[in-house]
Amino acid sequence: MKFQKKVALATLFAAMATASLVANAQTIRVANQGDSLSMDPHSLNESLQLSVTGNVYEPLVGRNKDLSLAPALATSWKQTSPTVWRFELRKGVQFHDGTPFTADDVVFSFARTQVEGSDMKSYTNDFKEVRKIDDHTVEIETKTPFPILPDVISLVYMMSKKWCETNQALGPVDRRKGIENAASFRANGTGPFRLRERQPNVRSVFTRNGTYWGKIEGNATEVVFTPIGNDATRVAALLSGEVDVMEPVPVQDIDRVNGGANTRAITGPELRTIFLGMDQKRDELLYSNVKGKNPFKDKRVRQAFYQAIDIEGIKRTVMRGASNPSALLVGPGINGFQPDAKRLPYDVEAAKKLLAEAGYPNGFEVAMNCPNDRYVNDGRICQTVAANLSRINVKVNLQAETKGTYFPKILRRDTSFYMLGWTPATYDSHNALNALVRCVDDKGAGQFNLGSYCNPKVDELTLKIQSETDKAKRNAMIKEAFDLHAADVGHIPLHQQALAWGVNKNVKLVQLADNFMPFKWMSINK
Structure with missing residues (x-):
């Protein structure tokens, strides 16, 4: 009788606990203009995808709220020689399926970033070897000294070797070929949230990981992510x-959101x-009426395009002041930013003269590829x-489309002229x-150097920058590299956009200034 009474009480307490959990369950509904194109963390090096999957998967080294480095799946790290970093791994961590996290998963994950189809190669391209010392220690040896390596790997997420083997997901999907595998739709990370439901371009549902090794500061037990283009x-x-x-709030609607009875807009600078970019490699452009040659191989043509763009007009009419025109591919907040760098002046007559000198007095036609649901006002910027x-x-045949295609x-590299945004992960x-x-x-x-710009002197400097530890010398080399790139008109920088979340x-x-949205720091009071 006592046993039956204990069972009854245990059942009652379990029911009360479940009822309490349901009563306290907090669902946060998040909307974005686009969707994560895959759940595979190595398939696309795009900040929205890495932001979403970063709630499920984790790197060895993560970020604090101020974007400083923080221990994640590694508890500590140190340089044991100029080309070797040793990482002590966190013990007692489990993947969502219960499999223990070990050094084997680290070796596997870094190798996975280098196979065909991976979009994360640029983070690990200078690795010589990743080796297991024991179950909770790994070493990364690089080809040259690499003092910023912990910063570089903060977006390289760890996957379960066993799960990938079992689910035939040994390599990441190739987004360029439209190939999918189990990791495209399912996920098995170590992170604070688990993927419960995945309907691409409809909704994804994430639930709190009850066995998470770390602290989850927010009270969200469920996050429903919905793309609304x-x-x-x-x-x-x-x-x-x-x-x-929701994000982004269109710049023209910020006041409206702030005026809502129950809403506000959170704004701030973004690092993107x-x-x-322009195809500078092919002898003939894929999408142009110029045959037998490539106009973009001529610096005068690239400069003419640059000087024909009214960046202040874009800031004023398209971005409504919520942008910072840029002369570089990096902006304020990025180490090595040059605040005194100047854009080439907007000058239509000078641009016409450059085109004529290059042999195109009557201009030419070229197709331009642009997303219409990835960056703030991206479609309108390209129209302008x-x-x-x-x-x-110059007649631009604009092809604006969803980021999924x-x-x-x-x-x-099936493009002649394109828009891209970039936030340096480091x-x-x-x-x-x-x-x-x-x-x-x-x-x-150069994995995202989609126009194949190439200057061996810039390459030489980039490798020196990678290994230089003296900050003054390093920043001087960064300036020299960007000066060379600017003199070549290797790309046409536009601006840094501002963040606006509703x-x-x-x-x-x-x-965060990198536009990542960690669910573990989100709470709602209903």
């Missing part, structure tokens, strides 16, 4: 209470730089650029130089 619909959903958090270029008799296209200029400016190779250097007044969260 239409600006007006997204704003209406926030104002009506259908969603609790928006720029234009096209209108600006028409003043120098846009990114695979440009990442295949908050250091080396990242932009290595990924955007270095001559392209098959190891990951939030219900009952929600508390942390807005």
Whole structure:
């Protein structure tokens, strides 16, 4: 009888605990203009995807609220020689399926970033070897001294070797080819949230990880992530209470959101730089009426495009003041930023003269690829650029499309002229130089240098910057590299956009300058 009474009491307490959990369950509904294109953390090096998957997966080295480095799956790290870093791994960590996290998963994950289909090669392209010392210690040996390596790997997330083997997901999906595998739709990380439901471009549902090794400061037990591409619909959903958090708030709607009875806009500077790139490799452009040669191989043509763009006009009319025109591929807040760098002047007549000197007095036609749901007002910016270029008799055939088709296209380098945005994951200029400016190779250097700009002197400087520890010398080399790139007109920098998140007044969260949204720091009081 006593046993039956104990069972009854245990059942009652369990039921009460469940009821209490349900009563205290807090769902936060998040809307974004786009969706994470995959749940595979190595398949696309794009900040929205890495922000979303970063709630499920974790790196060895993470970030604090001020973006400083923080222990994550590694508790400590140190340089044991100029080319070797040793990482002590956190013990007692489990993947969501219960599998223990060990050094084998680290060796596997870093190797996975280097296989065909990986979009994360530029983070690990200078690794020589990743080796297991014991179950909770690994060493990373680099080809040259690499003092900023812990910063570089903060977005390289760890996957379960066993899970990937079991689910035939040994390599990441290739977004350029449209290939998918189990890791595209399912996830098994160590992070504070688990993926419960995945409906691409419809909604993804994340639930709190009850066995998480670390502290989850927020009270969200469930996060429902919904892509809403239409600006007006997204704003209406926030104002009506259908969603609790959304981004971005269109610049023209910030006052409206701030005026809502239960809503506010959180704004701040973003570290991302928006720029234009041009195919400088092919002997004939893929999408142009110029046959037998490539106009963009001529610096005068690139400079003409640059000087024909009215960046202040874009800031005033398209961005409504919420942008910072840039002369570089990095902006304020990035180590190595040069505040005294000057843009080439907006000068239509000078641009026409440059085109004529290059042999195009009547201009030419070229297609431009642009997303319309990735950056703030991206489609409108590209429309304005096209209108600006028409003043120098360049006819731009604008192809603006959802990022789901846009990114695979440009990442295949199936483009002649394109827009891209970049936030250096390391908050250091080396990242932009290595990924955007270095001559392209098959190891990951220049992986996002989609127009194949190439200057061996810039490459030489980038490698020296990677290993230099003297800050003054390093910054001088960064300046020299950017000066060379600017003199070549390797790309056309546009601006840094501003962040604007729409939030219900009952929600508390942390807005980071890299535009990542960690669910573990989100709370809601209903």
